Each structure stands twice: as structure tokens, then as C-alpha cells.
Amino acid sequence: MIRFNFPCLAGSELEYLQDVLERGRLAGDGEYTKRCSEFLVNYLGGPAGVLLTHSCTAALEMAALLADIQPGDEVIMPSYTFVSTANAFVLRGGIPVFVDIRKDTLNIDENLIESAITPRTKAIVPVHYAGVACEMDVIMDIAKRHGLMVIEDAAQALGSDYRGRKLGTIGDLAAFSFHETKNIVSGEGGALVINNPRFMERAEIIREKGTNRSRFFRGEVDKYTWVDVGSSYLPSELVAAFLYAQLRSVDEINSRRLAIWNRYHKMFRESLGHDESIGLPFVAEGITHNAHLFHVITRDPEEQERVLAGLKASGISAVFHYVPLHSSDAGRRFGRVASGMQVTESMSARLVRLPLYPDLRESEVVEIAEKTLALLTTSNSRGDFPVSGARQ
Numbered sequence: 001m002i003r004f005n006f007p008c009l010a011g012s013e014l015e016y017l018q019d020v021l022e023r024g025r026l027a028g029d030g031e032y033t034k035r036c037s038e039f040l041v042n043y044l045g046g047p048a049g050v051l052l053t054h055s056c057t058a059a060l061e062m063a064a065l066l067a068d069i070q071p072g073d074e075v076i077m078p079s080y081t082f083v084s085t086a087n088a089f090v091l092r093g094g095i096p097v098f099v100d101i102r103k104d105t106l107n108i109d110e111n112l113i114e115s116a117i118t119p120r121t122k123a124i125v126p127v128h129y130a131g132v133a134c135e136m137d138v139i140m141d142i143a144k145r146h147g148l149m150v151i152e153d154a155a156q157a158l159g160s161d162y163r164g165r166k167l168g169t170i171g172d173l174a175a176f177s178f179h180e181t182k183n184i185v186s187g188e189g190g191a192l193v194i195n196n197p198r199f200m201e202r203a204e205i206i207r208e209k210g211t212n213r214s215r216f217f218r219g220e221v222d223k224y225t226w227v228d229v230g231s232s233y234l235p236s237e238l239v240a241a242f243l244y245a246q247l248r249s250v251d252e253i254n255s256r257r258l259a260i261w262n263r264y265h266k267m268f269r270e271s272l273g274h275d276e277s278i279g280l281p282f283v284a285e286g287i288t289h290n291a292h293l294f295h296v297i298t299r300d301p302e303e304q305e306r307v308l309a310g311l312k313a314s315g316i317s318a319v320f321h322y323v324p325l326h327s328s329d330a331g332r333r334f335g336r337v338a339s340g341m342q343v344t345e346s347m348s349a350r351l352v353r354l355p356l357y358p359d360l361r362e363s364e365v366v367e368i369a370e371k372t373l374a375l376l377t378t379s380n381s382r383g384d385f386p387v388s389g390a391r392q
């Protein structure tokens with residue numbers, strides 16, 4: 001069986017974990033948490049701060065608190081995303097306002113954002129799907145003209161950039177994930193990036209259960225106390241030690257993924273030739289990506305099902321992706337739709353993700369691509385189903 005995902009080890013994880021055990025400090029905000037934050041600040045090119053969290057979900061919840069989301073406030077986001085993008089704001093009484101995605105990148109369609117803005121809109125949350133950048137210049141310009149915050153859901157995007165700037169450093173705030181399915185992992189884990197320095201002090205308080213404990217540790221106050229709302233959002237030192245080993249290998253891990261991504265892309269492009277009825281990932285000029293995932297867009301939902309089943313029968317575990325949030329039970333209850341959802345619904349019903357991780361062997365990559373292409377080509381040559389017609 002070829003697994004869909006397999007976390008890549010950097011090599012020094014156990015050594016750093018051992019070091020934490022010997023230091024005898026297991027709670028959060030110790031030596032390794034500090035090393036991870038400093039590493040990320042340097043790697044990202046100097047945001048105001050990076051705070052480690054126990055998940056990207058936690059970082060998004062912190063962002064919603066920092067954005068001061070009140071009941072009824074609206075937050076514009078794609079529907080084609082993970083539940084946490086929306087839930088973080090719903091927990092504060094906010095309303096996710098869903099707009100459609102672009103056909104090429106599957107990122108939020110920046111041209112639909114402006115007409116979704118109302119007097120209750122507080123923030124825009126672009127999600128960099130597959131680690132490929134949203135059109136951030138356009139999004140930042142809209143936010144600026146309307147006085148809105150931008151919170152990047154950069155869960156999948158560590159190491160990617162947009163016109164020379166690292167993703168996660170463009171919005172006011174950004175959230176990364178180190179969940180085991182992402183490029184850099186610590187089992188569960190995340191980080192909040194603070195680009196707008198006015199959020200720095202309150203972010204530290206919210207993360208430390210609403211206390212000014214961080215200032216106390218720096219010797220800035222002589223006792224710490226309850227000063228604001230907050231929760232426990234920090235990871236333990238064990239998680240931070242594991243993460244530090246991974247972070248030090250971020251460029252190597254990403255480039256091994258990229259080699260596989262490029263191999264897939266070349267095989268599909270060459271084999272499909274000018275056949276545009278099958279969609280492949282699109283990366284615009286001027287941006288680089290971290291090869292978080294490789295997908296193929298089949299011609300219709302039946303083909304998606306058949307390719308997934310055919311790969312499974314060959315011992316290859318490929319998977320679909322998000323059920324659009326606007327069509328989910330909770331999404332209908334808590335959210336609102338502000339545009340047509342044709343692209344979201346069509347892509348969701350046609351997309352197939354292929355296995356991609358650094359330890360995937362080249363022979364396996366070739367086998368996966370060949371089997372997928374054969375399943376696609378068979379259906380094409382049979383011609384017994386309509387070539388368009390996504391589920392609407």
C-alpha cells in the first residue's frame with residue numbers, strides 16, 4: 001500500500017527531545033519554544049513576532065480574538081477550506097461570509113471580495129491552498145480601502161512566497177500549521193505570525209490565559225495577574241523541541257517535496273498534451289511554492305470516484321479534499337454565501353490529491369502517475385459520459 005502521507009523526520013528530533021528531558025522543563029515557553037520563534041522570525045524575514053501555538057486552529061482563534069470579532073461581525077473567506085478557518089470566528093459570534101474560488105489556483109476569487117463587503121465586515125481571510133499564494137496585492141488593496149483586517153490562513157504555506165515576500169508576512173496576522181499532514185510537523189502544532197506590531201502585546205496575553213505572564217518572565221512587571229480574556233494556546237517544550245528539529249530542515253524538506261511535485265507535473269503535462277479537460281495545479285509567474293500538495297482535476301464527479309477507486313484497488317491511497325463549508329450543516333447554520341459557488345462545488349466534486357512526501361520513492365511516483373493517467377485515459381477513450389458537467 002502506498003500511503004497518502006508519511007511525516008518526514010529531519011534526524012535530530014530525538015536528540016532535542018532528550019535535551020528537554022534532561023533540562024527538566026516540559027511546560028511551554030522554554031528554550032525550544034524560544035528557538036522556534038526566533039527561527040521563524042528570521043526565516044520569514046522579520047515580522048513583529050511569531051508565537052508558537054498548539055495548532056493552527058489555536059492561532060486562528062487567537063487571531064479572531066485580536067480582531068475583536070463581536071457577534072454579527074462578518075469575515076470574508078473561501079468556502080473551499082478547512083473548518084477551522086470558519087470556526088475560529090464563529091466561536092466569537094462572527095459570521096463567515098463565503099465567496100467562490102478561482103478555477104486555476106482554487107484560492108479565493110479576489111474579484112468577488114469587494115461585492116461581499118457590508119458595514120459589518122471586519123476581516124478578509126485568504127487561504128493559500130496547496131501552499132500557492134492568493135492574489136495578495138489585490139486583497140491588501142481592498143482591505144486598505146475598506147479598513148479591514150487581513151488574516152492569512154497560511155496553514156499549508158510555510159516556505160512559499162508571493163512576489164519575493166514569504167506567505168504569512170503580508171496580512172496583519174497569519175496562522176501556520178505543523179499538523180502531521182503538513183510539510184513541517186510536530187504531530188499537532190502551529191504558530192501565529194504578528195505582522196502588525198500593534199497586536200503584539202495583547203497576543204502574548206491572550207496566549208497566556210489572559211495574564212501578563214510573558215512580561216513577568218522578561219522582568220517588565222514584578223508580579224503577573226489576570227488582565228484580559230485568554231486561553232492556553234502554547235505548546236509544551238516537547239512539541240517545540242521536535243518542531244525545532246523540523247524547522248532547521250525546512251528548506252531541504254520543501255525541496256525534496258518540490259522534486260516530486262515537478263516529476264508529477266512533467267509526467268501529467270507531457271502525457272495530457274493539449275488536453276485541457278483535466279486540470280493540473282497552476283502556479284503564476286513571480287511566485288514560488290512549497291509543494292504542499294499535488295492534485296488532478298478530473299472531468300466530472302464520476303471520473304473522480306472512478307480514479308479514487310481505481311487507485312485504491314492498485315494499493316495507492318489518493319484522496320479528495322474539502323466538502324465546501326457553505327454546503328455543510330454547520331456552514332449553513334453559521335455562515336452566509338455572498339456569491340455563486342459553481343467553481344467551489346465543481347472543483348470539490350472533481351479533485352483528486354495524490355500521495356506526496358519526501359520519502360516517496362521515485363519508482364512509486366512514476367507508478368502513481370502512470371496508474372492515474374491510465375484511469376483518466378481509459379475514461380476518455382470510452383467517451384461514455386459528458387466531458388463537462390460538474391455537479392452544481
Ligand SMILES: *Cc1c(COP(=O)(O)O)cnc(C)c1O
Pocket residue numbers: 054055056057058081082084085127153155156176177178179188189190
Ligand atoms: C491544516 C489546516 C488548518 C488546521 O491546522 P491545525 O494545525 O490542524 O489546527 C487550518 N486551515 C487550513 C487551510 C489547513 O490546511
